[in-house]
Amino acid sequence: MTSASEAGTAGQLLVIGAGRMGGAMIEGWIARGRDPHSITVIDPSADGRARLQARGVRVAADADAVAMPDGGFDVLVVAVKPQNFEAALPPAAPLVGPETLVVSVAAGKTVQTLRDLLGHPRKVIRAMPNTPAAIGRGITGCYAVPETEGGDRALAETLLSAVGEVVWIEDEGLIDAVTAVSGSGPAYVFHMIEAMTLAGEEVGLPHETARRLARATVIGAAALADASSETETALREAVTSPAGTTAAALSVLMDRQVGLPPLMARAVTAARDRGRELAG
Numbered sequence: 001m002t003s004a005s006e007a008g009t010a011g012q013l014l015v016i017g018a019g020r021m022g023g024a025m026i027e028g029w030i031a032r033g034r035d036p037h038s039i040t041v042i043d044p045s046a047d048g049r050a051r052l053q054a055r056g057v058r059v060a061a062d063a064d065a066v067a068m069p070d071g072g073f074d075v076l077v078v079a080v081k082p083q084n085f086e087a088a089l090p091p092a093a094p095l096v097g098p099e100t101l102v103v104s105v106a107a108g109k110t111v112q113t114l115r116d117l118l119g120h121p122r123k124v125i126r127a128m129p130n131t132p133a134a135i136g137r138g139i140t141g142c143y144a145v146p147e148t149e150g151g152d153r154a155l156a157e158t159l160l161s162a163v164g165e166v167v168w169i170e171d172e173g174l175i176d177a178v179t180a181v182s183g184s185g186p187a188y189v190f191h192m193i194e195a196m197t198l199a200g201e202e203v204g205l206p207h208e209t210a211r212r213l214a215r216a217t218v219i220g221a222a223a224l225a226d227a228s229s230e231t232e233t234a235l236r237e238a239v240t241s242p243a244g245t246t247a248a249a250l251s252v253l254m255d256r257q258v259g260l261p262p263l264m265a266r267a268v269t270a271a272r273d274r275g276r277e278l279a280g
């Protein structure tokens with residue numbers, strides 16, 4: 001077994017479920033210099049396995065087909081859907097040693113559930129990334145159990161920062177709130193483009209023109225926010241001329257009763273509550 005810091009690129013990693021999220025992390029690790037041979041994936045999808053095998057990753061259709069490396073796995077990353085936990089995790093329990101760090105990116109599923117299904121591993125981290133991870137621009141919120149040491153957190157942070165920023169929370173109960181803001185958040189932004197496109201059509205623009213305008217506006221505004229040292233509030237105010245067109249739109253969007261803030265609060269609360277339900 002390697003030391004925690006070495007295992008950022010060294011050590012043996014096992015990934016259960018290499019779909020969108022697991023796949024994005026694997027690509028991030030390889031891009032950062034990890035030897036693909038140090039990654040083993042369990043996934044029943046033949047297409048997914050073929051793609052990863054072509055990248056040099058070790059693949060298995062199920063846990064029984066996994067060859068345990070000398071010294072065991074340093075890290076197990078759980079990236080299956082919450083609905084697949086009962087099928088996917090118990091068969092992998094024999095692959096989890098006393099020093100294996102378990103990192104789960106699954107929405108809702110608690111440390112207790114992970115421990116129950118994986119033979120009671122000591123060191124568990126829950127992480128909530130988001131899909132911009134696919135281009136290295138994700139953000140991951142993480143919670144580590146008290147049984148983890150500084151080196152475990154550093155190792156998880158090294159692995160997760162391969163796909164973007166990392167923030168830590170000290171209360172497992174808040175991971176559902178992280179999911180509701182940033183885990184699901186990219187979908188809200190994509191829906192904003194859809195809604196702006198529809199609204200553009202309603203005021204007379206052809207669909208494709210409205211879509212181009214909406215998409216480029218969201219992308220350009222996000223890039224401006226990224227490049228600027230100003231707050232979002234200052235950037236918004238810079239668009240807004242007194243008694244002008246933006247002020248007219250914002251009087252609708254910023255309405256405290258029926259505008260975006262109460263609507264977003266309802267949406268985020270619904271996502272947070274669904275995360276709690278998925279705990280099972």
Ligand SMILES: NC(=O)C1=CN([C@@H]2O[C@H](COP(=O)(O)OP(=O)(O)OC[C@H]3O[C@@H](n4cnc5c(N)ncnc54)[C@H](O)[C@@H]3O)[C@@H](O)[C@H]2O)C=CC1
Pocket residue numbers: 016017018019020021022042043044045048079080081082084087088105106107128129130131183184
């Ligand atoms: N998609 C997203 O925006 C985010 C997803 N997550 C979490 O990541 C996890 C995975 O989500 P996605 O990557 O979006 O799903 P996905 O459907 O793209 O990937 C899931 C993978 O698990 C595999 N799988 C199914 N049953 C399996 C089993 N028994 N053993 C091993 N692998 C199995 C599937 O073949 C698939 O490749 C979920 O728990 C989700 O909550 C977390 C943050 C963001």
Ligand SMILES: O=C(O)[C@@H]1CCC=N1
Pocket residue numbers: 107179183184
């Ligand atoms: O919708 C979901 O449940 C997952 C978790 C965060 C984003 N997608």
